[in-house]
Amino acid sequence: MIIAIDGPAASGKGTLGRRLAEHYGYHHLDTGLLYRAVAAALLEAGDPLDDEAVAVGMTSRIPLDGLDAPALSTHAIGEAASRVAVMPGLRAALVDRQRAFAAREPGAVLDGRDVGTVICPDAAAKIFLVASPEARARRRAAQLGLHSQEGYRKVLEDILRRDERDTNRAVAPLRPAADAHLLDTTDLDIEAAFRAALSIVERAGERS
Numbered sequence: 001m002i003i004a005i006d007g008p009a010a011s012g013k014g015t016l017g018r019r020l021a022e023h024y025g026y027h028h029l030d031t032g033l034l035y036r037a038v039a040a041a042l043l044e045a046g047d048p049l050d051d052e053a054v055a056v057g058m059t060s061r062i063p064l065d066g067l068d069a070p071a072l073s074t075h076a077i078g079e080a081a082s083r084v085a086v087m088p089g090l091r092a093a094l095v096d097r098q099r100a101f102a103a104r105e106p107g108a109v110l111d112g113r114d115v116g117t118v119i120c121p122d123a124a125a126k127i128f129l130v131a132s133p134e135a136r137a138r139r140r141a142a143q144l145g146l147h148s149q150e151g152y153r154k155v156l157e158d159i160l161r162r163d164e165r166d167t168n169r170a171v172a173p174l175r176p177a178a179d180a181h182l183l184d185t186t187d188l189d190i191e192a193a194f195r196a197a198l199s200i201v202e203r204a205g206e207r208s
Contacts, residue, residue, distance in 0.1 A: 001026070002102050003201055004120045005111035007129030008174060009078075009162050010136035010143075012185050012193055014069075016129070017111035019194045020201065027104045029064060031112030031119065032081070034094055036072040037062045039080035049080055052087045059093045064101050075144070075158070082162050085113075088171040095119060113166055116177035125204035127197055128176035131186045133159050 003020055007013045014030050021028035041058045042049055049055075084090060091114075098119045102108045110119060116126035137156035141147070146155060166174040176182060181200045185193045 001107040001125070001205060002120050002123040003107070003109040003125045003127070004115035004123035004177075004180075005109065005127045005129065005197075006113055006116050006174070006176065006180070007111075008113075008131075008136065008166065009159050010140040011129040011131045012139070012190065013111040013129050015190055016127075016193055016197055017109045019190070020197060021109040023198065024107060024109075024201075026107040026109050027101065028109045029098065029101050029111075030067070030069065031094075031098055031110055031115060033067045033069060033072055034059075034062055034064075034098070035085045035090075036077050036081040037067055038090065039084050040072055040077050042084065043077070043080055049083050052089045055084050055087055055090045056093045059090065059097075064097060073143075078162075079158070082165055086165065086169040086171070091118075091171055113174045114172035116180050117175065118172045121177065125201045126177050126180040127200055128180040128182050129193075130182055130184050133163065135186045 003026070005013045005017050017028055017030060038055055038058045039049065041061060042055060047054050095118070098110065102110055102120050112119070116123060116128065133156060137152055137159050140159065141152045141155045144155070146152065183193065183196055183200070188196065
């Protein structure tokens with residue numbers, strides 16, 4: 001069984017994806033970390049973030065297992081990842097690897113921004129998370145240890161900027177699949193969101 005979870009930045013898809021994978025004993029892939037890993041590699045090498053050929057060349061060095069999420073979660077890498085993720089060639093280079101991961105037994109949970117629409121359009125369960133920009137900014141600021149109003153404001157501006165870029169990019173724009181279940185996490189903590197998602201997956205499993 002493949003579970004696809006999509007949504008904008010800081011909507012909780014990574015945390016929810018890990019919880020569902022642990023619950024079912026499935027493999028888990030945060031697809032956003034792949035783009036962050038490419039961006040980090042470009043930054044480390046001193047390569048430009050707008051050179052698509054160089055970015056595509058980096059993909060063969062990126063492992064699908066064991067990505068260091070904390071190291072890849074900095075603001076600078078997140079901003080760089082949002083820039084390289086718009087490259088059609090880079091996205092195409094990563095599609096087959098993500099689909100191969102999704103085919104692993106006994107099942108897989110993938111979260112990102114185009115899992116249900118591009119990577120795994122035939123996933124048995126598709127969840128699209130939504131939450132207000134303000135709620136997402138509060139979560140991300142807390143995650144980064146930014147407790148001042150100024151810190152929150154900068155995170156909110158960054159989220160709005162990334163939403164604009166992800167929604168309006170030419171290739172694989174952020175949008176829910178036609179058969180995705182929308183789950184609004186604005187007022188939900190992780191436990192409530194997990195229970196709601198589990199109910200969606202269970203219903204999907206009964207139909208498949």
